[in-house]
Amino acid sequence: MQSVRYIPISESALIVEFSDTIDLHLNNRILQLSKNLVNNPFPGFIEAVPAYTTITIHFDPVKMKENPYDQIISVIDHYLTRSTKDVRRKKTVKIPVCYEEEFGLDLDIVASHNQLTREQVIDIHTAKIYDVYFLGFSPGFPFLGGMDPRIATPRKKTPRLQLPAGSVGIAGSQTGVYPSTTPGGWQIIGRTPVKLLQLENPSPTLLQPGDRVQFYSISREDFFNQKQEDVTWDYES
Amino acid sequence: MGLRIIEEGFITTIQDLGRYGYQSFGFSVNGVMDNWAMRLANIALNNHETEAVLEMSFLGPSIEFEEDMIICLSGADMSPSINEKPVTNGKPLTVNQGDTLQLRTAKTGIHCYLAVKGGLKIPEVLHSKSTDMKVELGGFQGRKLQTGDVIPIHQPMKSRPFNWYLSKKLFSYLDQNPTVIHFIEGKQYDWFTEESKQTFENELFQLSTQSDRMGYRLTGPSLHFKKQQELITEGVSFGTIQVPSSGHPIVLMADRQPTGGYPKIGQVIQADLPLFSQLRPSKAFTFKKCSLSDAYRRLLATETELNQIRSATKLRWEAIDS
Structure with missing residues (x-):
């Protein structure tokens, strides 16, 4: 088993660092640990925040006996010595995206940067199945791994002050979707009519760490007729 | 019926002690900036200390009470008066229907808290009443309060005699x-040059006017890295001192994101x-390093002090209510 580093970052937070490189297998271990901690919280546990190569554990030291760090480390060591199950959900969330000019504000930039046509960018973007590593930046914002390097494009020099909710973008070698209206520097290639934030549901975000995501292209007409129920979930056998 | 702005x-904004349990979905914690002052306001009223309050920053509002209630102010001194008669922070105050509370510009600190006995009647969103202004959720319609808003309260309270108040010493940190x-030390403390580590502790910093509930941006000397390195986005917490490539630190506050990509020099x-939350933009300050065990000891001492105050005020309330 690869060893991990424990670094207290405050009196009430501890980072468990698995590696210094981004890797899907490692992210599986992180998500597995997160699940274990949420399902069997130790006394004083508040929450666990997975990221690419780390998990941050927030706790209330006042509710714990002396030396909370040692207690937490022994809990985590216990989980890490057990085998990693595959935590990735065996299904793919299919998200409709309209790539037409009205929404794909920077599609031409992405195309010309990579010497491709608009259609080729769309084909490449919709062909891949992406893995949700974790959520961050803003509520429900998925950090996705696995984008085809042929459509990689640097961020905009000056971020836009306001991007509409549902904007689908590319930044460097990453792709993602903005769930709410925010400023942002990503190159915007399209927009989804689907809501990624659903506060009334027990799970407030459409996507969860460990999900797989695939985008598919829809027309402008479909964009305006789309309903939330049209998000499809493909189950693998 | 309630508090009319x-x-x-x-x-x-309306804030409680924060929205926990949703950072892994990308939600901010939010909550009050100064939890000491906020908890004291609730403790003085014998409320549960997590009860949501109004956090009023820089310049306070004027509020008309549409019902009889008992309130407590704490934190920044905004020269409070009720019907033009000065009142004090840290004291339970009986107000009658039609009374008006006036607050002015903060004289010490910047955040003043108003707690109501029995609490504000605000629905929870994701288990918290805190306002997230960026995502527009929680609190009162997910936004800061405006003239004309009416914040409902749980129940009116009849007048009771109060001849005690919280010691002024509890708020002496404000000046x-x-x-x-x-x-x-932050997780990337060793990414900084020895000279920058020294600078960080020896020179004066100030808050920039671009500071907000999300982050306090500091002006002062700039800090340098031993070498240029990219950090992979990782977890942060309230008080994390990040240093972007400009070299000017940003301290993450109540509305921070759950993760950040800048190196952390400290916490x-x-x-x-x-x-720190109550620092005024013009105020110069210095940083001083301490050990994690000292930090932990001081945290526990703070909690012990709050426990003692809580027990004492509880007895006072029991005496009044009996």
């Missing part, structure tokens, strides 16, 4: 001079966060 202040903010210790 008749003149909005600069930024007034501490000179101001020293203690920190523990403001929890016991100093109330003092």
Whole structure:
């Protein structure tokens, strides 16, 4: 088993660092640990925040006996010595995206940067199945791994002050979707009519760490007729 | 029926101790900036200390009470008066229907808290009443309060005699001079040059006017890295001192995101966060390093002190109510 580093970052937070490189297998271990901690919280546990190569554990030291760090480390060591199950959900969330000019504000930039046509960018973007590593930046914002390097494009020099909710973008070698209206520097290639934030549901975000995501292209007409129920979930056998 | 905002202040929001359990979905914690002052306001009223309050920053609002109730102010001194008669922070105050509370520009600190006995009647969103202004959720319609808003309360309270108040000493941190903010080493402390580590502790910093509930941006000397390295986005917490490539630190506050991608030189210790949150932009301060065990000891001392105050006020309330 690869060893991990424990670094207290405050009196009430501890980072468990698995590696210094981004890797899907490692992210599986992180998500597995997160699940274990949420399902069997130790006394004083508040929450666990997975990221690419780390998990941050927030706790209330006042509710714990002396030396909370040692207690937490022994809990985590216990989980890490057990085998990693595959935590990735065996299904793919299919998200409709309209790539037409009205929404794909920077599609031409992405195309010309990579010497491709608009259609080729769309084909490449919709062909891949992406893995949700974790959520961050803003509520429900998925950090996705696995984008085809042929459509990689640097961020905009000056971020836009306001991007509409549902904007689908590319930044460097990453792709993602903005769930709410925010400023942002990503190159915007399209927009989804689907809501990624659903506060009334027990799970407030459409996507969860460990999900797989695939985008598919829809027309402008479909964009305006789309309903939330049209998000499809493909189950693998 | 409740608290009617008749003149909005600069930024007034509804906050509790924060929205925990949703950071892994990308939600911010939010909550009050100064939890010491906020908890004291609730404790003085014998409320549960997590009860949501109004956080009023820089310039306070004017509020008309549409029902009889008992309130407590704490934190920044905004020269409060009720029907033009001065009142004090840290004291339970009986107000009658039609009374008006006036608050002015903060004289010490910047965040003043108003707690109501029995609490504000605000629905929880994701288990918290805190306002997230960026995502527009929680609190009162997910936004800061405006003139004309009416914040409902749980129940009216009849007048009771109060001849006691919280010691002024409990709020002496608001005008501490000179101001020293203690920190523990950040996860990337060793990414900084020895010279920058020295600079960080020896020179004066100030808050920039671009600071907000999300982050306090610091002006002062710039800090340098030994070499240029990219950090992979990882978790942060309240008080994390990040340094972007400009070299000017940003301290993450209540509305921070759950993760961040800038190297951390340090972490403001929890016991100093109330003092740090209440710093005025013009105020110069220094950072001083301490050990994690010292930070932990000071945190526990703070909690012990709050417990003692809670027991004492509880007895007072029991005496009044019996």
